[in-house]
Amino acid sequence: MAEDLVSLDIRDAVAWIGLNRPAKRNAISDALLAALDGAVARAQGSARAMVVFGHGPCFSAGLDLSEHKARTAEQVLHHSRGWHAVFRRIRTGHIPAIAAIHGACVGGGLELAAACHIRVADATARFALPEGSRGIFVGGGASVHVARLIGAARMADMMLTGRSLDADAAERAGLITYVTPEGGALEQAAELAVKVARMAPLTVLGVLHALPRIQDMAEEDGLFVESLMAALAQTGAEAQAGLADFLEKRSAKAVEG
Structure with a gap:
């Protein structure tokens, strides 16, 4: 079922939203994106803060490329706009969103993290925009939102060279806000979520x-x-x-x- 692709647990005014496709490294398929949208809507109606995280080995390895082999230019355009709409609901909703990141946070996964208001990463986190090396272009908002976080020049470097950033480099670049030891991102995110949930x-x-x-x-x-x-x-x-x-x-x- 589509809803199984994203877990939702609301407790103490905080919604925990988990990407739940671990066998595919939480690659974002159309079904997962729809389930995420539904979870975000429920969270915004029932909580005062949300934490977005990934089950399994990583936060998200990005777009599920297997769904894009036969799409026309028009289909890709509308698909990209669909991603924009879902991430806009996170970014411009009425409750703060915190991304708790471990392992790969790549491509569309990074675009999802950039839609959140605070980003926490543990020492295992790795950030990349591999679209350039795959002959495609970002489509989930990175050209605006990731570029605003780290600057267009640094984003261009990541896309043209395939460069990845570890957690410390990502913090220096302004991509993330907190770095924790391995396994500590969820705990740090929980502490922050409790604080922001109490705000006026x-x-x-x-x-x-x-x-x-x-x-x-x-x-x-x-x-x-x-x-x-x-x-x-x-x-x-x-x-x-x-x-x-x-x-x-x-x-x-x-x-x-």
């Missing part, structure tokens, strides 16, 4: 929706939107309660010492 909804709205748009605005436009978002967030009930807790010393300092 208006603050989350600003981070997920205002912040990305501000990056594309002229400076003064961006600063005005920032002020609008600050006005909304800081006058919300949860913000007022949080400020009162801080002023009355009922909450921890942001930085101790």
Whole structure:
């Protein structure tokens, strides 16, 4: 069944979404993509944060190329737009998404990770964009979203030369946010998910929706939107309660010492 290709477990306001095609290194087939879309929709209706991870030996080895042998240009175009739609639902949804990465995070797998808001990788993680060496081009959003994370020049190097990045190199490049020892990505992601699930909804709205748009605005436009978002967030009930807790010393300092 298609839903078996992606596991979903919701606990403590966190949705755990697992790519579950380990025998194929979690290669993203059409059926897996549809199951992922369904799991994301359920998570966004029931949780306040989500963690995306891979069952088995790796996060994801990317696109299932076996499904693309006989596709026409028109079919490939529509297929690519379908990937964009699914990943957009993750990126522009109303709950933060955290990718917990181990092993291969390649091609479409990297595009999925880039759709998440925070990326955690353990020491076994490897990142690559092998499309160039296969005579094809990225189609799941990498040319926009991976390039924004690491820059077009570094992405061009990865595509033209087949270069892969280990976890430390990926962190230096800005591709991932946290590096853990082998086997530690899920634990780190769980800690982060609990934190972000407690955030005020208006603050989350600003981070997920205002912040990305501000990056594309002229400076003064961006600063005005920032002020609008600050006005909304800081006058919300949860913000007022949080400020009162801080002023009355009922909450921890942001930085101790």
